[in-house]
Amino acid sequence: MKNIYALLVAIACMAQSATAQTMSRIVAAQSDRYNGTSWAPYDSTIITYNAGNTTPGDADSFLNGQGTVLKNDSSILMLHYSGSYANFYKHSYTYNAQGYMLTHLWENPVPAITGPWTNYQKETYTYDANNNIIEQLYQNWNTTTSTWDNNIRYVNTYTGSNLTNSLRQSWNGTAWVAINEDSYTYAGGNLITKLFRTWDVSAWKNYSRSTYSYYGSGKLKADSMEQWYPHLNNWRNQTKTTHTYNAANATDSILLLHDWDTVALNWRNAWVYNYVFNGAGKVIGDTTRIWNIAGSNWDYYGAATAVNDTSYFRYDWNKLTSSFINSERSTSSYNSNQQLTYWRKENWNTATSAWGMSNDRSNKYYYTLVGVGVNEVDKEITVCTVYPSPASEYIKLNVSWKTLQATKVAIFDMQGRLLRQWEEPAAKQIDRTIPISDLPNGIYTIQLHGKEVKTSRQFIISR
Numbered sequence: 182m183k184n185i186y187a188l189l190v191a192i193a194c195m196a197q198s199a200t201a202q203t204m205s206r207i208v209a210a211q212s213d214r215y216n217g218t219s220w221a222p223y224d225s226t227i228i229t230y231n232a233g234n235t236t237p238g239d240a241d242s243f244l245n246g247q248g249t250v251l252k253n254d255s256s257i258l259m260l261h262y263s264g265s266y267a268n269f270y271k272h273s274y275t276y277n278a279q280g281y282m283l284t285h286l287w288e289n290p291v292p293a294i295t296g297p298w299t300n301y302q303k304e305t306y307t308y309d310a311n312n313n314i315i316e317q318l319y320q321n322w323n324t325t326t327s328t329w330d331n332n333i334r335y336v337n338t339y340t341g342s343n344l345t346n347s348l349r350q351s352w353n354g355t356a357w358v359a360i361n362e363d364s365y366t367y368a369g370g371n372l373i374t375k376l377f378r379t380w381d382v383s384a385w386k387n388y389s390r391s392t393y394s395y396y397g398s399g400k401l402k403a404d405s406m407e408q409w410y411p412h413l414n415n416w417r418n419q420t421k422t423t424h425t426y427n428a429a430n431a432t433d434s435i436l437l438l439h440d441w442d443t444v445a446l447n448w449r450n451a452w453v454y455n456y457v458f459n460g461a462g463k464v465i466g467d468t469t470r471i472w473n474i475a476g477s478n479w480d481y482y483g484a485a486t487a488v489n490d491t492s493y494f495r496y497d498w499n500k501l502t503s504s505f506i507n508s509e510r511s512t513s514s515y516n517s518n519q520q521l522t523y524w525r526k527e528n529w530n531t532a533t534s535a536w537g538m539s540n541d542r543s544n545k546y547y548y549t550l551v552g553v554g555v556n557e558v559d560k561e562i563t564v565c566t567v568y569p570s571p572a573s574e575y576i577k578l579n580v581s582w583k584t585l586q587a588t589k590v591a592i593f594d595m596q597g598r599l600l601r602q603w604e605e606p607a608a609k610q611i612d613r614t615i616p617i618s619d620l621p622n623g624i625y626t627i628q629l630h631g632k633e634v635k636t637s638r639q640f641i642i643s644r
Contacts, residue, residue, distance in 0.1 A: 204235075204237050205548040207228055208639075211547075213543045220543065228256045255272060256271070271298050272288075286303050287302040313342060317335040320332055334350045334357055343370075346365070363375060363377050387409035388409055405419075420438065420441070422437065432458070433456060437452075451471070465488075468483070480500075481505075484505055491515075495508045547624045562583070562636060564581035566578075573617075573642065575614050585608065586607055590627065590630075592628075622642050623641070625642065
């Protein structure tokens with residue numbers, strides 16, 4: 182078991198041209214949970230990139246898909262256990278020359294918590310010449326034979342870049358057996374139908390079918406879903422959604438959901454979502470209403486408002502008072518690169534009339550600077566170390582230049598704010614003790630600007 186800050190070992194020194202472009206990308210995430218009285222650590226993820234990997238990434242790409250959206254090379258998920266963090270899962274990724282994921286390896290500690298990393302599950306991807314995924318293979322690690330056992334496989338077929346069929350199979354020990362499939366049709370590049378079928382011993386059986394229609398602009402107008410009734414040998418309508426768009430940015434402004442009335446045999450209203458936009462075209466609020474069948478009218482159900490991308494409030498409709506009451510809120514903060522660094526979601530506690538319910542959560546995201554399109558190993562610098570990390574009262578900076586030169590030093594927090602800066606006199610060697618007792622716990626970046634080279638290094642403060 183390890184402390185999270187001890188695991189965030191300072192990243193290797195990156196030397197690059199003083200005029201090179203730099204970016205900020207995510208290297209760690211940490212979440213807390215509310216236990217009813219206070220916030221407590223819950224889990225943490227350390228994200229790593231191999232040398233030469235300069236792909237960008239932020240909290241959104243981390244949350245939406247490691248290995249796909251976020252092109253990291255590995256990550257370690259740890260759960261907070263008995264006062265410290267313990268390994269839970271490790272993910273490792275490989276990519277082809279075009280940057281598409283080839284393998285995703287899952288490992289877990291065996292025995293749990295204290296054991297070494299052991300194979301658990303593996304995903305393997307195969308592509309065609311257009312980089313479409315034609316096979317996704319899922320395998321489980323057999324601890325008895327120390328080999329990979331087949332589990333699930335998806336076999337995809339395309340026409341151009343359009344997916345036309347996705348077949349899901351399972352391994353029965355000797356051969357692949359069909360489970361289900363999705364089939365797609367298109368017109369003018371737009372998806373028109375999606376048919377889902379299941380395999381029944383020796384034949385395909387219909388299960389559900391979705392149909393899509395579009396405006397002349399190509400934006401989705403409506404989508405409906407039908408279900409197959411085998412005893413009637415026909416399709417029956419289930420749900421339909423119609424889309425109305427905001428003219429300024431072609432974003433949904435009204436979503437109207439319908440249910441199929443099996444008695445009257447027509448569509449009836451179910452839900453409607455109305456969105457409000459600001460002058461920049463961003464959603465700043467919405468209202469949700471539910472159809473009152475008995476009264477044939479819309480009743481309020483909920484609403485939401487957003488403030489400057491930093492606060493979001495959701496409300497429930499109170500039928501007794503005919504007013505909106507607090508339901509949940511989220512708050513966010515960003516660094517100077519407009520990357521999410523903090524997010525907290527809280528529910529309204531009606532018993533205490535205050536924000537905070539058990540299992541409310543908050544997330545923190547940490548970033549580092551990395552060069553883009555530059556050689557990270559520069560001959561001008563031979564040594565660059567910042568230690569100890571984590572630190573509490575001071576850090577030691579040790580730098581060796583190839584040539585005599587003055588060095589500008591700056592320290593930034595993870596919001597990109599400049600905290601300190603000074604200039605070291607011309608020298609080939611820097612050995613400096615830097616007091617940090619006035620800085621709070623967190624992750625910091627120290628930057629050094631030499632004659633022709635800029636380097637950066639992270640360090641952690643934990644007390």
